[in-house]
Amino acid sequence: MARYVVDVMPKPEILDPQGKAVLGALPRLGFDGVADVRQGKRFEIEIDGDATDERRAEVEKMAETLLSNPVIEDFAVRVEETVA
Amino acid sequence: MARYVVDVMPKPEILDPQGKAVLGALPRLGFDGVADVRQGKRFEIEIDGDATDERRAEVEKMAETLLSNPVIEDFAVRVEETVA
Numbered sequence: 001m002a003r004y005v006v007d008v009m010p011k012p013e014i015l016d017p018q019g020k021a022v023l024g025a026l027p028r029l030g031f032d033g034v035a036d037v038r039q040g041k042r043f044e045i046e047i048d049g050d051a052t053d054e055r056r057a058e059v060e061k062m063a064e065t066l067l068s069n070p071v072i073e074d075f076a077v078r079v080e081e082t083v084a
Numbered sequence: 085m086a087r088y089v090v091d092v093m094p095k096p097e098i099l100d101p102q103g104k105a106v107l108g109a110l111p112r113l114g115f116d117g118v119a120d121v122r123q124g125k126r127f128e129i130e131i132d133g134d135a136t137d138e139r140r141a142e143v144e145k146m147a148e149t150l151l152s153n154p155v156i157e158d159f160a161v162r163v164e165e166t167v168a
Contacts, residue, residue, distance in 0.1 A: 001119065007126050022127070022150065031146055035085065036130040042091050043106070046120040062115055066106065 002051035003080045004059045008068040009040035043067055044080070051079045086135035088143045089164045092152040093124035127151055128164070135163045 010016040018039040026034050045062070047055055056077065063075040094100045102123040110118050129146070131139055140161065147159040 009126065009128065019127070025150060026146065029146075029150060031142060033132045034129060035132055036128075038128040040126045040128070042093065042124045042126040043103070044093065044120075044122040044124070045118060048117045048119055058115060062110065062113075066109060066113060 002047050002049065002055065004045045004047060004051070004056070004077060005080045006043040006045065006059065006063045006067050006075055006077050007040060008043070008063070008073050008075045009038060011072055011074050014072045040073070041067070086131050086133065086139065087164045088129045088131060088135070088140070088161060090127040090129065090143065090147045090151050090159055090161050091124060092127070092147070092157050092159045093122060095156055095158055098156045124157070125151070 010019070016038050019037040022039060023034060023037040026032075026037070043063075045059060047059070049055065056079070059077050063077055064070060068075045094103070100122050103121040106123060107118060107121040110116075110121070127147075129143060131143070133139065140163070143161050147161055148154060152159045
């Protein structure tokens with residue numbers, strides 16, 4: 001069993017209202033010195049079998065077609081761990 | 085400038101309807117062999133100054149009080165990079 005992690009974040013040039021809402025709330029809660037907050041999604045995907053190049057290519061394809069909107073979001077895929 | 089990353093994931097014992105929806109959609113899109121999908125949030129937080137233990141403690145506090153719901157979610161904080 002292999003676990004892949006897919007991070008999906010709004011592209012830098014795209015407005016991120018959720019991140020901005022968090023950024024605006026922080027000073028009111030007493031947190032200062034925060035320059036920026038961006039909010040995205042994280043997916044943990046457990047796949048049968050070992051972490052191979054083919055599996056990774058499949059996860060990249062999932063990220064591109066289902067997990068992200070490539071027009072407004074960037075994604076990154078990595079293997080987090082391989083569980084026996 | 086330091087960048088912290090906060091990953092917020094539903095606790096293992098908590099139902100994750102968004103992850104289940106993705107899991108259900110994958111075979112229809114031709115992706116097989118996926119055992120589980122969990123969906124959570126990822127925050128990228130840019131903080132003035134260097135990545136110190138005090139800053140990290142502040143980010144942990146933000147994660148606990150604002151970014152996550154500790155009843156149903158786990159979070160993890162890490163420094164991603166320090167930008168000059």
